[in-house]
Amino acid sequence: MSVLKILRWPDPVLQQVCTPVCDVAAVDALIGDMFDTMYAAPGRGLAAPQVGKLLRLFVMDVGWKEGTRTPMVCINPEVVDACETVVTREEGCLSIPGVMADVTRPDAVTLAYTDAAGRQRETRLTGFAAACAQHELDHLDGIVTFDRVDADQRAALEAAYGMPA
Template identity: 55%
Template structure:
């Protein structure tokens, strides 16, 4: 088990768009990312959050409820999103201790490559859809704070920076 350090905001890597994965993601990197995610009590972890600037993430939305379903999404593309949005509080392993209200579509259709190289497409809703969108944001250099208006962002940033002291 290798737990990697998680990149914390305001590290500039969290604001950069990631490069597409060319070839295969090393199995040990995928294992390390799951180990890191579970150790941090997360449900998703994108490659830039461990300093790897490539377009993939790991997730396991049900493990805390005993329904583990680990997934790796390489070069994911959100093909469609439900028009009806939903606002929910979101936390982020790169901005620990802070949750913010983020509006996202309730359901998405995603195409991705699995670790084995197979291409998949599936519909996701509920928390899985939210997790995918959150991790997908990381691949595009977007963090939860970027979804806030100026005043709410300023307050959230101040709260986060105060907790770092």
């Protein structure tokens, strides 16, 4: 496996909607490389477009930094249910390093996806895991953290990131 280059905002790939994965076996090596890249970054989630692949695929591991690896592969994911309770959490992004933004999202979601073995799954995620999955799913739809905040906060975050006003 290998560590891949992570694209940085405003790379146009990060603004594109990804296509579904048709052959799970064909992305096996990519999945391994994405985990290597995510752990090396070090991050908790990584979506395929962040490494230049316009595929509906992300990996995440919300527990590894606390010592418990909980790797999850989500191919062609979709939120099939979201709770009404929303929370605001500070989010970072490997494609926008050094920028932390307050993003409001449902506190729990049910995610339907295909795992790395090609099995259909449905998992209820809560708290930080729900936020992480929603953040990575956003990448598959060409949405980044800047798109989830109001205009004033976006302008401040882009300025902090070094983008011209």
